[in-house]
Amino acid sequence: MAKQEIEYRAPATNWQTRGFWEGCGRGELVLQRCGDCGTVQHKPRGICASCLSSALEHFVACGRGRVYTYTVTHQNNMPGFRDACPYVLAYVDLEEGPRLMTQVAGCEPDAVEIGMAVKADFVDTGDGLGVPRFVPA
Ligand SMILES: [Zn+2]
Numbered sequence: 001m002a003k004q005e006i007e008y009r010a011p012a013t014n015w016q017t018r019g020f021w022e023g024c025g026r027g028e029l030v031l032q033r034c035g036d037c038g039t040v041q042h043k044p045r046g047i048c049a050s051c052l053s054s055a056l057e058h059f060v061a062c063g064r065g066r067v068y069t070y071t072v073t074h075q076n077n078m079p080g081f082r083d084a085c086p087y088v089l090a091y092v093d094l095e096e097g098p099r100l101m102t103q104v105a106g107c108e109p110d111a112v113e114i115g116m117a118v119k120a121d122f123v124d125t126g127d128g129l130g131v132p133r134f135v136p137a
Pocket residue numbers: 034035036037038039048049050051052053
């Protein structure tokens with residue numbers, strides 16, 4: 001059987017994360033910047049994780065980053081993932097600072113390297129939401 005893409009389901013959202021998932025649905029990687037200390041953070045929160053300020057703004061990140069580390073998943077029996085093995089799960093350091101856990105797609109798993117330049121890519125999950133993953137830049 002030919003390898004398939006991971007079948008992402010619509011993410012569970014709440015008031016803190018909905019803006020991020022809606023951004024992914026538009027093909028935009030949305031991060032938060034603190035208006036008081038300037039920290040850029042991900043995951044989305046109601047307050048700044050550095051100074052506890054609630055003066056957060058959302059902005060569209062450039063979508064570029066580099067692979068910090070990764071692993072190749074050869075076995076995952078979860079529906080939606082089973083037929084996509086082997087796939088790459090990685091931490092990507094975004095140019096704006098935050099580190100994001102994500103999938104690296106668009107190339108063979110053995111082509112992925114630490115430090116590799118990647119760019120955001122999005123899977124539409126319906127209802128205006130999406131899930132980010134990364135592909136070689
Ligand atoms: Zn802050």
